[in-house]
Structures are given as C-alpha cells and as structure tokens.
Amino acid sequence: MARFDDTVAIVTGGVSGIGAAVTRRLVDEGARVFVADINADAVAAASDTFGPNVAGLRTDVTNEAEMTALFDGALERFGRVDSVYNVAGGSKPGRIVDTDLATWDFNIRLNLYGAFLGTKLGAAHFLAEKKPGSIVNVASLNSLVPMHFGAGYAAAKAGVVMLTENAALELADQGIRVNAVSPGLVATPLTGGLMSMPGVTEAYMERIPTGRAAEPEEIAAVALFLGSTDASYINGENIVVDGAWQTSGYPDLRPFLG
Ligand SMILES: NC(=O)c1ccc[n+]([C@@H]2O[C@H](COP(=O)([O-])OP(=O)(O)OC[C@H]3O[C@@H](n4cnc5c(N)ncnc54)[C@H](O)[C@@H]3O)[C@@H](O)[C@H]2O)c1
Known part of the structure; x- marks a missing residue:
C-alpha cells in the first residue's frame, strides 16, 4: 500500500x-490529483505532464x-477530496513608502485570500462529508523573518500561518488537520529572476548556512508528510524548511533592488 493510495488531493499552483x-x-x-x-496552458497539459491520475481546472x-468550481470539478472528476x-x-516587491494599494492587494489576495479560500472550502467539504481531512498551506520563512522590499508578501505569509493555527483550533475536534x-x-x-541578478545569489549564500537553495522536492517531502497520516497528531503547526536560514536573517537587498 502506498501512502496516498485511494485518496484525492487538490493542489493549487500545482503545475510549477x-x-x-x-x-x-x-x-x-x-494519489489522484x-x-x-491560473496558467491555463499548463493546467490543460497536466495529464500529459504528470500522467492520467492528474487533471485540473484553470x-x-x-x-x-x-475556487468553488474547482472543488466541484475535483469531485466530478475523481469523486472525492481527502x-x-x-x-x-x-510576490510584487516594493518599499512600504512606494507601495500603492493595488500592489498591497496583489500580495494579500494571492497569498492570503488563496490560502483562506482553499482552507475554507476544504474544511466545508470535509465537514459536509463528516470525514477527516488534511489541509497544508505553503507559507514562507518570511512569515517569521522580514525582508527588504517584502512587506506585503511577508505580512500575507504571516497571515497564512495565523490562519493555519486558527483553522486547527476550530477544526481539530472534527478530525481536520491544518498545517x-x-x-x-x-x-x-518564482525566485529565478531575483537570483539571476549579479551579486544576489552570493548575498543569499552568505546568509544560508546550508550554502544552497532547496530543491522543490525537499519542500514537497515535508508538505506530504504533513498531509499524510504520518502526521496524524500534528495540527496547527508551521514547519520551517530553510537550511538553517532563520538563524541568520535575510541579506540586505537594498544594494540590488534599491
Ligand atoms: N521559491 C521560493 O523560494 C519560495 C520560498 C518561500 C515560499 N514560497 C512559496 O511557495 C509557493 C510556490 O512558489 P514557487 O516558488 O513554486 O513558485 P512558482 O512561480 O513556480 O509557482 C507558483 C504557481 O502559482 C500560480 N499562480 C500565480 N497566481 C495564481 C493565482 N492567482 N491563482 C492560481 N494560481 C496562481 C503560478 O501560475 C505558478 O504555477 C508560493 O506560495 C510561494 O510564496 C516559495
């Protein structure tokens, strides 16, 4: 038996x-996924890219x-959501004093509304079905550590972590875990553009004790752990996966972006 046999997952941002x-x-x-x-072409190609057990909706x-249509689509296609x-x-970066409300809204809506709607609709589905379920929100080290030009993004990600804790508080007694x-x-x-700017990679590596960026698979491994029954008693937790970066803080990006 594989860990996710006979289960169905919804993954937002699941094509990149x-x-x-x-x-x-x-x-x-x-699992079936x-x-x-928002990338319609990548969603349309999902079955070709990931195989017949993956479908999706732009x-x-x-x-x-x-988001409501997404849950309806998953149920119609695969019959269940676990x-x-x-x-x-x-992120759209910027100094606080230069940030207009449209830019602030972009960061809050994409990162915090997105996690809120996925959490709300996931929980509503599990409650309606009277079954346990698991929700995993991808936040950021910026939920805990600030970054120059990152106020909107960091504030949104801090919100994602508190949303996660609050959801666990509300839902744990009904068998729903939110981490x-x-x-x-x-x-x-997402990070390719910034990291290709001359000097930025070096500035980051001075601060990241492990001396390299993570591969996406190293984050996925922890997300799947939280989503699986291996984490059956973990609820409302935020696991930092940062190669010890939290111990040293972000580099000063002003010489590069200022
Ligand atoms: N890459 C990093 O260093 C890093 C660090 C900390 C946190 N994160 C977080 O990890 C998550 C994934 O980031 P990634 O690095 O894989 O980036 P990515 O750009 O490779 O993937 C993000 C995906 O989200 C999709 N997307 C953007 N806006 C959307 C919308 N409104 N509705 C639906 N989909 C939308 C994009 O099309 C893309 O496929 C994000 O929440 C990001 O904030 C990334």
Missing part, C-alpha cells in the same frame, strides 16, 4: 515549482466562485 513537486510526489505515492492554477485562487495543498503564491510549511529559498521560477 513547489506545487509541481507536490503533484508529482502525490501521484508517485498513489486535481490541480488549480483557477484564480483569489476568486471564490472559481486533502488540499494551498501552494499558489507570489503550514515555510520554505526558505527554493530554486523555482
């Missing part, structure tokens, strides 16, 4: 970076009607 690694590993361990992403995670991985996220994983630096398309 960390989300793609979560999708791939879930399938490898027996319904992916949600979804904007900030839109409640689209876990939800809220991975979609991203978070907070990556440090991960080699994905």
Whole structure:
C-alpha cells in the first residue's frame, strides 16, 4: 500500500515549482490529483505532464466562485477530496513608502485570500462529508523573518500561518488537520529572476548556512508528510524548511533592488 493510495488531493499552483513537486510526489505515492492554477496552458497539459491520475481546472485562487468550481470539478472528476495543498503564491516587491494599494492587494489576495479560500472550502467539504481531512498551506520563512522590499508578501505569509493555527483550533475536534510549511529559498521560477541578478545569489549564500537553495522536492517531502497520516497528531503547526536560514536573517537587498 502506498501512502496516498485511494485518496484525492487538490493542489493549487500545482503545475510549477513547489506545487509541481507536490503533484508529482502525490501521484508517485498513489494519489489522484486535481490541480488549480491560473496558467491555463499548463493546467490543460497536466495529464500529459504528470500522467492520467492528474487533471485540473484553470483557477484564480483569489476568486471564490472559481475556487468553488474547482472543488466541484475535483469531485466530478475523481469523486472525492481527502486533502488540499494551498501552494499558489507570489510576490510584487516594493518599499512600504512606494507601495500603492493595488500592489498591497496583489500580495494579500494571492497569498492570503488563496490560502483562506482553499482552507475554507476544504474544511466545508470535509465537514459536509463528516470525514477527516488534511489541509497544508505553503507559507514562507518570511512569515517569521522580514525582508527588504517584502512587506506585503511577508505580512500575507504571516497571515497564512495565523490562519493555519486558527483553522486547527476550530477544526481539530472534527478530525481536520491544518498545517503550514515555510520554505526558505527554493530554486523555482518564482525566485529565478531575483537570483539571476549579479551579486544576489552570493548575498543569499552568505546568509544560508546550508550554502544552497532547496530543491522543490525537499519542500514537497515535508508538505506530504504533513498531509499524510504520518502526521496524524500534528495540527496547527508551521514547519520551517530553510537550511538553517532563520538563524541568520535575510541579506540586505537594498544594494540590488534599491
Ligand atoms: N521559491 C521560493 O523560494 C519560495 C520560498 C518561500 C515560499 N514560497 C512559496 O511557495 C509557493 C510556490 O512558489 P514557487 O516558488 O513554486 O513558485 P512558482 O512561480 O513556480 O509557482 C507558483 C504557481 O502559482 C500560480 N499562480 C500565480 N497566481 C495564481 C493565482 N492567482 N491563482 C492560481 N494560481 C496562481 C503560478 O501560475 C505558478 O504555477 C508560493 O506560495 C510561494 O510564496 C516559495
């Protein structure tokens, strides 16, 4: 028996970076996966990319009607939902004094509304079915450690962690677990642009004691642990996966982005 045999997972952001690694590993361990992403082409190609046990729907995670349609689509296609991985996220950087409300909204909506809607709809489904379920929210080391040009993103990710704790408080007695994983630096398309700027990788590596970025699979491994019955007594937790970066803090990005 594989760990996720006979189970169905929803993975937002499930076609790129960390989300793609979560999708791939879930399938490898027996699950069927319904992916949600704003990238319509990648969602349409999901069965070709990940195999016949993966389907999906182009979804904007900030839109409640689209997220509701996502859950309906997963149930129609695979007949059940056992876990939800809220991975979609991203950032528009900027100094606080330069940040207009549209930019602030972008960061809060994508990272915090997305996790909220996935948590709300996942929990509502598990409660309606009167069955246990697991929700994993991908936050960030920035939920705990600030970063120059990152106020909106960091505030949203801190919100994701408190949402996670609050959801566990509300739902634990009904057999629903809600946990978070907070990556440090991960080699994905999200960080590729920043890391290719001259000097930025060196500045990061001065601060990351492990001396390298994580691979997406190293974050997926922890997300799947939290989503699995191996973590049956872990609820409301935020696991930092950062190669000890939290011990040293972020580099000063002002010379690069200022
Ligand atoms: N890469 C890192 O260093 C790092 C570090 C900490 C946290 N994270 C978090 O990990 C998660 C995954 O990031 P990644 O590095 O794999 O990035 P990625 O850019 O590879 O993947 C993000 C995915 O989210 C999708 N997406 C963006 N906006 C969306 C929307 N409105 N609705 C639906 N989907 C949308 C994108 O199309 C993309 O497929 C994010 O929440 C990110 O904040 C990443």
